[in-house]
Amino acid sequence: xxxxxxxxxxxxxxxxxxxxxxxxxxxxxxxxxxxxxxxxxxxxxxxxxxxxxxxxxxxxxxxxxxxxxxxxxxxxxxxxxxxxxxxxxxxxxxxxxxxxxxxxxxxxxxxxx
Amino acid sequence: xxxxxxxxxxxxxxxxxxxxxxxxxxxxxxxxxxxxxxxxxxxxxxxxxxxxxxxxxxxxxxxxxxxxxxxxxxxxxxxxxxxxxxxxxxxxxxxxxxxxxxxxxxxxxxxxxxxxxxxxxxxxxxxxxxxxxxxxxxxxxxxxxxxxxxxxxxxxxxxxxxxxxxxxxxxxxxxxxxxxxxxxxxxxxxxxxxxxxxxxxxxxxxxxxxxxxxxxxxx
Numbered sequence: 001x002x003x004x005x006x007x008x009x010x011x012x013x014x015x016x017x018x019x020x021x022x023x024x025x026x027x028x029x030x031x032x033x034x035x036x037x038x039x040x041x042x043x044x045x046x047x048x049x050x051x052x053x054x055x056x057x058x059x060x061x062x063x064x065x066x067x068x069x070x071x072x073x074x075x076x077x078x079x080x081x082x083x084x085x086x087x088x089x090x091x092x093x094x095x096x097x098x099x100x101x102x103x104x105x106x107x108x109x110x111x112x113x
Numbered sequence: 114x115x116x117x118x119x120x121x122x123x124x125x126x127x128x129x130x131x132x133x134x135x136x137x138x139x140x141x142x143x144x145x146x147x148x149x150x151x152x153x154x155x156x157x158x159x160x161x162x163x164x165x166x167x168x169x170x171x172x173x174x175x176x177x178x179x180x181x182x183x184x185x186x187x188x189x190x191x192x193x194x195x196x197x198x199x200x201x202x203x204x205x206x207x208x209x210x211x212x213x214x215x216x217x218x219x220x221x222x223x224x225x226x227x228x229x230x231x232x233x234x235x236x237x238x239x240x241x242x243x244x245x246x247x248x249x250x251x252x253x254x255x256x257x258x259x260x261x262x263x264x265x266x267x268x269x270x271x272x273x274x275x276x277x278x279x280x281x282x283x284x285x286x287x288x289x290x291x292x293x294x295x296x297x298x299x300x301x302x303x304x305x306x307x308x309x310x311x312x313x314x315x316x317x318x319x320x321x322x323x324x325x326x327x328x329x330x331x332x
Contacts, residue, residue: 002206002237009123021117031123036299038239038266087262087295095291099298103240103266105124110117 003040006105007047013107014057023112026060030108035069035085035101056112070100127241130209134216134244141221144330145229146323147243149267150251151260152233155277157185158310159251159319160228164194166313167320171225171327176215178207178232185230206238207231225327235264247326252296253277254287261296268296273304275319280309 014026033039041064052058068081075094085099122128138145148156157177164173175196177185186198197215199207212229221227229245231238250271252260255278261268268274274296282289289307296303306322308315 002240005204005206005208006123006240009126012126013119013121013123017117017119023115023117027114036266036269038236085262085265085298087259087298095294095298097298098301099265099269101269103270105122105240107119107121107123109119111114112117113114 002038003043004047004050006039007044007051010048010107011051011055011057014055014110017110018056021112023110024056025113026057026110027113028061028063028111029057030110031062031064032104032106032108033064033066034104035067035099036103037066037105038103039064039066039105041066067101071097072100073097124240124242127209130213131242131244134209134212135246136244137216137221138227138244138246139330141224142331143221143224143227144323144327145227145243145245145247146326147229147231147245147248148251149231149235149238149248149271150233150253151235151256154233154251154253154256155310156230156233156251157188159275159277160230161188161192162310162313162316163228163320163323164189164192166316167323172223173226173228174221174224176207176212176227176229178211178230180204180232201232205232205234205236206241207243208241209243212243225331226323235260235267239266239270246330247272249273249275251275251277252292254279254281254285254289257286258288258292259295261292262298265299268303269299271300271303273306273322276305276307277310279307279314280312 069085070081072079073089074096076092078091173194175189178199183198186196189196248271306319
């Protein structure tokens with residue numbers, strides 16, 4: 001449940017921006033994450049519901065985009081972008097596949113009023 | 114309505130502290146190893162065996178992370194090694210801020226090797242840099258050879274992978290090559306160190322790897 005710590009970090013960053021830009025309400029929070037970010041979007045939404053109560057982001061929408069993972073098969077060369085990692089090549093059934101992705105997690109932008 | 118572009122790492126506060134920790138470790142010439150893995154993989158056993166077998170014995174500091182109890186720190190202290198216990202009281206991982214709290218005032222130049230044993234968990238600790246030099250995931254044969262693909266972020270972010278309890282392989286359904294193949298799917302550069310804390314097999318390679326790391330940190 002590290003999503004609670006992440007939700008708190010997001011709220012802290014929003015509070016910093018509010019001090020700087022003096023907005024009253026956050027409409028949308030755009031987030032970008034790598035395929036290896038290890039974030040469960042449902043757990044993040046749930047945690048964010050808790051930490052945002054009474055804040056300027058109390059009604060904000062979390063727009064989380066998680067990059068696909070690119071898989072490449074060492075045996076047959078098959079390559080594809082997949083939402084979740086797969087352990088066996090869909091084409092030749094080899095387990096000699098490589099996953100390519102990263103674990104970044106950024107707050108990209110805020111839509112505010 | 115207007116848009117504020119940020120492009121800011123959600124982990125940025127943790128990262129600030131991790132960078133401070135790393136600078137402090139580097140100034141002290143300390144080799145810092147973040148040890149991760151599921152509960153029962155043998156993380157504490159690995160530290161115990163290491164402090165008993167490393168020769169010549171460096172000055173070692175151990176930070177133990179657990180949800181509750183001082184059990185693990187006590188296991189290390191019994192061996193005459195200084196240990197700090199961090200009890201997270203519910204939190205599923207250590208973060209760089211906790212480490213800062215415990216070592217911020219400490220004179221680390223008294224030590225050459227720092228083990229930080231994270232909370233037993235194959236998911237959450239992976240996202241939190243503590244300021245370590247290297248990250249070791251401890252897997253074990255009894256967990257099964259499918260764990261690397263079930264928990265890819267942990268293996269993706271690790272530099273080395275200890276595979277503990279290899280003495281049990283004849284008795285259980287575990288294929289070492291399948292484990293490695295699956296771990297390489299997430300991280301093709303991962304170094305594997307299969308060993309048994311019980312029988313001692315493979316410990317020599319682990320100890321050599323640690324010595325190389327320590328040698329690289331002493332200016």
